[in-house]
Amino acid sequence: MNNSEEQNSIFPKGERAPADYFTGVVWVKMLVANDPTLNCQIVDVVFEQGARNNWHTHPGGQILIVTNGVGYYQEKGKPIQLIKKGDVVNILPDVEHWHGASHDSEFTHIAVNPNTQKGIVSWLERVTDEEYNSIK
Numbered sequence: 062m063n064n065s066e067e068q069n070s071i072f073p074k075g076e077r078a079p080a081d082y083f084t085g086v087v088w089v090k091m092l093v094a095n096d097p098t099l100n101c102q103i104v105d106v107v108f109e110q111g112a113r114n115n116w117h118t119h120p121g122g123q124i125l126i127v128t129n130g131v132g133y134y135q136e137k138g139k140p141i142q143l144i145k146k147g148d149v150v151n152i153l154p155d156v157e158h159w160h161g162a163s164h165d166s167e168f169t170h171i172a173v174n175p176n177t178q179k180g181i182v183s184w185l186e187r188v189t190d191e192e193y194n195s196i197k
């Protein structure tokens with residue numbers, strides 16, 4: 062992130078995301094740890110250009126709030142959707158999907174994981190380059 066982008070960030074980048082679940086460079090900052098009273102986890106995620114997560118599901122669903130850049134979101138069997146700053150994506154429980162930065166932009170979102178008593182995330186296989194490059 063250059064100095065201008067860093068000054069426009071709401072939160073610091075956080076820790077490097079695990080390579081087992083992400084392709085490219087991704088940073089994760091826990092904002093609200095899972096809490097058994099609220100049953101919610103909130104995370105700020107910064108994807109460097111071209112980075113993405115694996116296919117995955119959330120047993121309790123997920124809400125993505127895009128705060129910077131341009132990214133991709135795809136549900137299994139559907140075309141990739143372009144998402145940008147100000148967009149909100151509601152993901153129903155157990156819907157297989159992935160999200161990440163576009164080819165030419167960094168991408169940041171806040172991930173709200175509700176209903177964590179049902180589980181937080183089930184990681185699946187990597188998004189292939191063919192899948193990632195299938196944006197029309």
